[in-house]
Amino acid sequence: MKACGLVVEYNPFHNGHVLHARKSREESGADIVVAVMSGPFLQRGEPALVSKWTRAAMALQGGIDLVLELPYAFATQKAEIFARGSISLLEYLGCDSFCFGSEDGRIEPFITAHKVMSDRSVPFDAAVKLAMDAGNSYPASAAKAYQTIVKDEGALDLTKPNNILGKEYVSAALTNGFSIRPYTIRRVAAGYHDTDLSNDSIASATGIRKAIQEEGGKGLDSVSNYVPRPTRTGLEHYLSSYRALHDWEMYWPLLKYRILSSSLSELAEVYEIEEGIEHRIKQMAQTAATFSQFMTGLKTKRYTWTRLQRMCVHILTHTSKEDMAHTHLPTYFRLLGMNGKGREYLHNVKKDLPLPLISKLSAYQKQDIEMDVRAAQVYALGLSGPSQAALMKREYEAPLILT
Amino acid sequence: MKACGLVVEYNPFHNGHVLHARKSREESGADIVVAVMSGPFLQRGEPALVSKWTRAAMALQGGIDLVLELPYAFATQKAEIFARGSISLLEYLGCDSFCFGSEDGRIEPFITAHKVMSDRSVPFDAAVKLAMDAGNSYPASAAKAYQTIVKDEGALDLTKPNNILGKEYVSAALTNGFSIRPYTIRRVAAGYHDTDLSNDSIASATGIRKAIQEEGGKGLDSVSNYVPRPTRTGLEHYLSSYRALHDWEMYWPLLKYRILSSSLSELAEVYEIEEGIEHRIKQMAQTAATFSQFMTGLKTKRYTWTRLQRMCVHILTHTSKEDMAHTHLPTYFRLLGMNGKGREYLHNVKKDLPLPLISKLSAYQKQDIEMDVRAAQVYALGLSGPSQAALMKREYEAPLILT
Numbered sequence: 001m002k003a004c005g006l007v008v009e010y011n012p013f014h015n016g017h018v019l020h021a022r023k024s025r026e027e028s029g030a031d032i033v034v035a036v037m038s039g040p041f042l043q044r045g046e047p048a049l050v051s052k053w054t055r056a057a058m059a060l061q062g063g064i065d066l067v068l069e070l071p072y073a074f075a076t077q078k079a080e081i082f083a084r085g086s087i088s089l090l091e092y093l094g095c096d097s098f099c100f101g102s103e104d105g106r107i108e109p110f111i112t113a114h115k116v117m118s119d120r121s122v123p124f125d126a127a128v129k130l131a132m133d134a135g136n137s138y139p140a141s142a143a144k145a146y147q148t149i150v151k152d153e154g155a156l157d158l159t160k161p162n163n164i165l166g167k168e169y170v171s172a173a174l175t176n177g178f179s180i181r182p183y184t185i186r187r188v189a190a191g192y193h194d195t196d197l198s199n200d201s202i203a204s205a206t207g208i209r210k211a212i213q214e215e216g217g218k219g220l221d222s223v224s225n226y227v228p229r230p231t232r233t234g235l236e237h238y239l240s241s242y243r244a245l246h247d248w249e250m251y252w253p254l255l256k257y258r259i260l261s262s263s264l265s266e267l268a269e270v271y272e273i274e275e276g277i278e279h280r281i282k283q284m285a286q287t288a289a290t291f292s293q294f295m296t297g298l299k300t301k302r303y304t305w306t307r308l309q310r311m312c313v314h315i316l317t318h319t320s321k322e323d324m325a326h327t328h329l330p331t332y333f334r335l336l337g338m339n340g341k342g343r344e345y346l347h348n349v350k351k352d353l354p355l356p357l358i359s360k361l362s363a364y365q366k367q368d369i370e371m372d373v374r375a376a377q378v379y380a381l382g383l384s385g386p387s388q389a390a391l392m393k394r395e396y397e398a399p400l401i402l403t
Numbered sequence: 404m405k406a407c408g409l410v411v412e413y414n415p416f417h418n419g420h421v422l423h424a425r426k427s428r429e430e431s432g433a434d435i436v437v438a439v440m441s442g443p444f445l446q447r448g449e450p451a452l453v454s455k456w457t458r459a460a461m462a463l464q465g466g467i468d469l470v471l472e473l474p475y476a477f478a479t480q481k482a483e484i485f486a487r488g489s490i491s492l493l494e495y496l497g498c499d500s501f502c503f504g505s506e507d508g509r510i511e512p513f514i515t516a517h518k519v520m521s522d523r524s525v526p527f528d529a530a531v532k533l534a535m536d537a538g539n540s541y542p543a544s545a546a547k548a549y550q551t552i553v554k555d556e557g558a559l560d561l562t563k564p565n566n567i568l569g570k571e572y573v574s575a576a577l578t579n580g581f582s583i584r585p586y587t588i589r590r591v592a593a594g595y596h597d598t599d600l601s602n603d604s605i606a607s608a609t610g611i612r613k614a615i616q617e618e619g620g621k622g623l624d625s626v627s628n629y630v631p632r633p634t635r636t637g638l639e640h641y642l643s644s645y646r647a648l649h650d651w652e653m654y655w656p657l658l659k660y661r662i663l664s665s666s667l668s669e670l671a672e673v674y675e676i677e678e679g680i681e682h683r684i685k686q687m688a689q690t691a692a693t694f695s696q697f698m699t700g701l702k703t704k705r706y707t708w709t710r711l712q713r714m715c716v717h718i719l720t721h722t723s724k725e726d727m728a729h730t731h732l733p734t735y736f737r738l739l740g741m742n743g744k745g746r747e748y749l750h751n752v753k754k755d756l757p758l759p760l761i762s763k764l765s766a767y768q769k770q771d772i773e774m775d776v777r778a779a780q781v782y783a784l785g786l787s788g789p790s791q792a793a794l795m796k797r798e799y800e801a802p803l804i805l806t
Contacts, residue, residue, distance in 0.1 A: 067679075090557070252786070254660045259778045261661075261721040263773075289792060317662040370666075377663045377689075389692060 001345050004030035005081070005090030005098040005180070006064070006171060009038045011048050011209065012235060013058035014227045016101075016188060016202045021063035024099035032065040032341050034095060035088045038075040039372060040379030041317070045084050045309025047246040047379060049209055050238040056336040058403045066342030067400075068093070069334040072375045073327035076313045078138075084166035084176075089330050091178040093366045094349045098180055100169055103160040105186025110163075110170040113156040114147060118175070124149055137304045139164060140393055162187060175217055181287035214248060242387040248309075250382040252291040255316045259285040262315075271314040271324045272307070281311070317375045331368045335359045337400030362396045404748050407433035408493030408583070409467070410486070410572065412441045414612065415631045415638060416461035419504075419591060419605045424466040426588045427502035429546030435468040435744050439489045441478040441780035442449035442775060446485050446718070448651040448712025450782060452612055453641045455716045457798055459739040463805045464633035470803075471496070472737040475778040476730035479716045481541075484531055484569035486580075492733050494581040496665060497752045499582055508589025513566075513573040516559045519552060521578070540707045542567060554678075563697050565590055604628055616650060632660050634733040645790040653785040655694040658719050662688040665718075672719040674727045675710070684714070720778045734771045741802030765799045 004024050010017060019034050038057070039052045048055060056067040074085020090098050090269035104110070127148050130370070131141030156163055170182050188202050203226040212219045212235070224232055239245060259281060267278035280298060288294035290311070291312075298308055313319075328330070332355050338346065360363045361373070380391040396400050407427050413420060424436050440462070442455045451458060477488020493501050502560055507513070520527050530551050534544030546561035572710040573585050591605050606629040615622045615638070627635055642648065655714035662670065662684060670681035683701060694715075701711055716722075735758050741749065753760070760769045764776070776798070783794040 008404065056801065098647075217582070253787070255656045257660070257781065257784050258664075260784065261719075261777055287792070289788065374664055379659050381663070384656070385692065389690070392689070 001032060001348055002030045002097075003026070003032050003034050003066075003095045003345055004183075005087075005093070005095040006033060006035045007070075007086040007098065007100060007165075008035045008041050009048070009205070010055045010057070010059055011038075011042060011046075011205050012050065012227060013055060013062050013231050014203065014208055015207060016131070017059070017064050018129055018228055019188060019202070020099075020101050020185065021138070024183065025063075027183045027185060028097040028181075030096060032345050033063065034066045034068065034090065034093060034345075035059055035064045036068050036070050036089050037336065039072060040073065040235075040375050041076045041313045043075060043079075044306045045076060045311070045313045046248060047251060047313075047338075047382060049212070049245050049247075050235065050397065051242075051391060052336055053400060054234050054238050057400055057402075058228070058234045060233045060337050060339055060342075060400065061402065062228050062273050066338045066345060067336040069336050069372070070336065071332070071369075072317070072319070072331055072371045073324060073355070074330065076174065076310050078307070078310075079165050079168040081170070082207050083172040084328075085170050085330055087172035087178065087180065088176070089333065091173070091180045092330070092354050093174075093182055093333065097183055098169065098173070099183035099185060100162070100166045100186045101187040102162045102166040103187060104156055104163050104166070105172075105184060106183050109154065109156040110166050110184065111174070113146065113158070113167045114171045114174050117146070117171075118357075134324070137302070137307070139304065141291060147268070149315045149398055159173060163286075173367040179202065212245065222362070242383055242391060243381060244387070246330065248291040248312075251316055251378075253383060254296070254378070255291065255312060256285050256288070257295075258315055258318070269320045269322070270311070271319045271321050272311045273314070277303070277311070281315075296356070303337075315380050317371070319361060319371060319374075327371075332364070332366075333357045334369070334372065335399045337402070339402040343401070360398050404435060405431070405500075405746055405753055406434045406435045406437050406469075406496070406498040407431040407586075408490075408496070408498040409436060409438045409472075410449070410489040410493075410501065410503060410568075410610070411438045412445050413438070413458045413460070413462050413609050414441075414445060414722065415447075415453065415467050415610055415630060416634050417606065417608060417609070418584055420462070421631055422605070423502075423588065424592060424621060427586065428466075430586045430588060431500040431502055431584075433499060435748050436466065436498060437461055437466045437469045437493065437745070437748075439471050439473045440739065441490050442472045442475060444451045444475065444479045444716045444779050445710045446480065446482075448479060448714070448716045449651060450654060450716075451467070452615070452648050452650075453638065454645075454794060454797065456783070456803060457637050457641050457741055460747070460805075461631075461634045461637045463740050463742055465631050469741040469748060470739040472775070474730075474733055474735070474737065474772075475720070475722070475774045476727060479713050479732065481710070481713075482568050482571040483574070486568065487731075488733055490572055490575035490581065490583065491579070494576070494579075495757050496736065497755065500586055501572065501576070502586035502588060503565070504590040505565045505569040505587045506590060507559055507566050507569070509778065510573075510585055510587050511711060512556065512557065512559040513570050513587065514577070516549065516561070516570050517574045517577050520574075520764075523552060538704050540705070540708065540710070543758075548602040591701050591771050615648065632688065643663050645786055645794060647786060647790070649782070649785050651694040651715075654719055654781075655697070657781070657784060658675070658694065658715060659688050659691070659697075660749045661718055661721070665724060669785055670718065672723045672725070673714070674722045674724050675714045676717070680706070680714070684718075706727065720774070720781050722774060726774060730774075734758060735767070735769075736760045737772070737775065738802045740805070742805040746806075763799070763801050 025033050035074055040048055059067050066186045070086050074082055124145055127145030131144045146158050158164055166184055171183055173180050174267050208223050208226055211222045220235055267273055284294050284297040376395045380388050428436050443451055445451055462470050473489050527548055530548030531544045534547045549561050560566055569587055575625055576583055576585055611626050612630055614625045666679050670676055687700040688699050779798045784790050
């Protein structure tokens, strides 16, 4: 059995994701499609709209055969670490290939980009530093530097968010000498950050979330055209079971409390807090009434919104530099759900897996999963009353199984 | 000008406190009465019903001339440390005397108790240890031990809460060789912990709080007989300005978040967390839906309810053993309010004060007040929206002045 791996967030799972799964299967000739999915907190430093369990269920009903959780140590991270964690998991799981959506759509420019940046790292790094010293963020600087060095019309455009991620996926595979083969397909219509719902049936997850959240969960009607039926019913069911969709504002009281009750030196121990930004964080938290006010006050040209949001997630989950110091590569598989084919695949590869496979949290007592447990608990604390208790309990149960 | 000092919490200020102030003035022959009052969190490990500013205003309208804040380092503490902090502040402020309410009502038994316990500390400590090893709490063990050693009908009854506190006040003065003279008056009618409103006009603060809280702030009518008019209007005004009276349940989401997002070793660093109780705390927090459920789960014979609540306050305010290691005696006066006579007194003693007098927080930048600022901020975080912002801002303004 051949497996093709996808690196996903499914926040929420939409028609573009259905297409991605189908095309990935076709392109790679795989028998099954495996998704490595972020858990409660996402790469861009946000809580997921609904729990990983609900998102995994949507995926299993939309063409994915097996869903694993990308551990917190890799999920809420810059592209390089996010890619390293997810591509490693797919390689270790025995996947034959992985396939990502990109603005470019051809795999060669990604391989070229990886080679140029590693073979000519000295001039590249110098060009990046120059751009950063001029006050640009890292992603913007890397894109500028690459353009300067390559001077090729067909070179990868690193100002595009999916190209950036894709380049890191490819680098993760090539740097580590993995046997997994990279594929890419061109993303249809909607850009990663597009916030309008315009195209007939494909919209970005950002646009879909915006439509849903703007009307306080009543916007589900407006997104029906852009998501498969199980996503629509999954979101509805989540709302009726848990009484809310998650967003940053619901964690603001906890984040504000954590910031105000921590000393500056404690804040400086948090992962990704650098260059004295803890002073600014503390100052802004004192007067901000909402997360949105807080972030607007915090934003400077030096830091991307995403990077600041990731800092906030790490403060909220109380994740220190020390916690992250020992997480170069994943040390376990956390199974969120599978269908019959996924189960058959796992059965075949089980004896060769280089890492433990966790299907029930209560049966796994090792220290390395503590960050994931903490993130899941903090995520549940955004809810209140019985919803909170139910979601907290869910963490300790068996994975979803569709047969 | 002669000043008599009172050690108080005023949660809330009631008719018994009016009587205490008047009798203290008479007994001691003082010109003014000074109160050292706990701030946001109280000796028994609870948030105060209303802010220290509102409580200070009630006191100033009820016969107190000057109100100082007992720093957090001494306020949420066992009797010995609570007494050391408060009596020291009164001594340093130049008070001629202090006067406390007690079940006993005579000062000699307190002095005797202090002498017996210090002169015969070896047998006394052995008797305490014996009782504790039998599974009793410290206060119960100390009372038993004292009875065993003294065998005197008229000896101080150390099972009574105000006698326990009083003994510590007297000890604080005598141990440190202070010149301040101790007085005591017998408490009228209501016991410290009595929860019924029965006597005509005097009820315990516990009973008054219970009546107020049981009806969600609508119980103000039922307590009118037991509190001076300014307390009634002060509570009403607080409710209309800040939309809530403070209780532990409003801090439960923050406390639960802090407990679940802290490691066991971090919990063990919190002040007063000893003997591995962090395991039990973490376990109970996981499933408890309310603070009351949590405490009921946590309670054992080994720990008094009060001691457990104090642990919770220190977890909530993120106060470590290290934070508390350097706080043997107060290092500043924090002025909450005064009337014309209080101001005159301060003017007279100002040049001789051995500690800085803080009347505006923003003008005092030293590290030693950090615990108080954190406690005030965390206290405000129990409120939400504009109420929270207003209370947080209040902390930085000038003290109350009645002229």
